[in-house]
Amino acid sequence: MTLAYPLDDPRTAAPSQALSDVLDRLGVRMNYAKDGEIYAQEEEVEFLYRVVDGVVRTMRLTCDGRRQVGDFYYAGDLFGLEPGPDHQFSAEALTDCTIQVVRRSAVRALAGDRELDRAVLEATRRELQRVQEHVLLLGRKSAREKVAGFLMSLAQHQSEDSIQLPMGRQDMADYLGLTIETVSRMLTQLQGEEIVEFPELRRFRVTRWEALEDLAA
Amino acid sequence: MTLAYPLDDPRTAAPSQALSDVLDRLGVRMNYAKDGEIYAQEEEVEFLYRVVDGVVRTMRLTCDGRRQVGDFYYAGDLFGLEPGPDHQFSAEALTDCTIQVVRRSAVRALAGDRELDRAVLEATRRELQRVQEHVLLLGRKSAREKVAGFLMSLAQHQSEDSIQLPMGRQDMADYLGLTIETVSRMLTQLQGEEIVEFPELRRFRVTRWEALEDLAA
DNA sequence: CGTGAGATTGAACCCAGTCAAGACTGGTGG
């Protein structure tokens, strides 16, 4: 993982060395095809995962079929750190992915290493912070602000000038608590105001950073 | 804290013994008057807190003045477990409160005790789970469902037949991502359908549990 | 009793959702 972005951002701070080592030593690399299921909702929590390459999405389905995307995970990010014995979320490969997987029990067995306990705690903390940001986004922002904020956060994680959108509109909508149509409209609107520019459907460029920052608030 | 409610509920599971002990041994009891500030947003994270008596609310203010309530904490709950060096939320006494406070550095100093590390992790996990529930609530539920769900969760934490509402309508609204008027209307509506009953402004009784459960979904 | 903050209610408005049609895109096979 590159460190092109600020370290205090919980999404991008590198996982601690100890945990990283355990994953390297004991972890198994797995490949998942686009849309492949990594784990299912309700499944027992058994493993710890790190994205090596590709993008992963976690999501939750309510009994009546509404979908809520938990988060998106990129190269270097840990995921699957869920409280409770069962997964509240499922995880799927948004793109073709390589994932490093380690059994939780293996981590626990090595936990004589206090560094490691600490590392898991640290990772859980980061996760908590991400989720708290998500609450603020969902609770008190307009559709316009939600979409702008989403684009901002994507942009902050890619140093290139032209930014890739690995997920479709439906995934954005389900992350932001909106419908696909509203997301689409807001994107068009932001383009109309020349704040962002979409040369391709899944790729954009920020043309007026200040305006985008103001919106994301 | 009583254990009248199921243990797998992250809001109510008792904090682990080790952490509880540290709080008892090293913690200082503090009293806060209603609306007193326990810590401020942006303030450095220094302490760990446990509610002994009363109710605490955490909340966050955005630059343009919008308010988002993080959560409500009751007797026995730990709070102030925030990732990052600074508080993202502020905490205030919703009612007159007794809070047991311990320095984080004291906890850290004792952390040779692996039990303790584990306990902090466990508490952070529970917090994570609460926040994830909150995301689902905010992202994919109607006003009616939000209010019904809120009343449900309150009811589940009080064994009595008549349930106290320690917070005002504004706090409920800011927790649910609604306006005070909408909250009020939904309460009236639920009363009209004889699902709940409000003998007093801040006290209610559930008259049709099944209906409430269906709504909270 | 009065008083005032907090809660309810009403009416008008508006943002986002819904439903439906059409456009674009990328992939496939002729």
Added chain:
DNA sequence: CCACCAGTCTTGACTGGGTTCAATCTCACG
């Protein structure tokens, strides 16, 4: 190479749930 197709995205018209603004009510507390 291009025509076609299916999936995805965009656009439009309409609806409706929730907000806004304002007036009234309630009740806890002096």
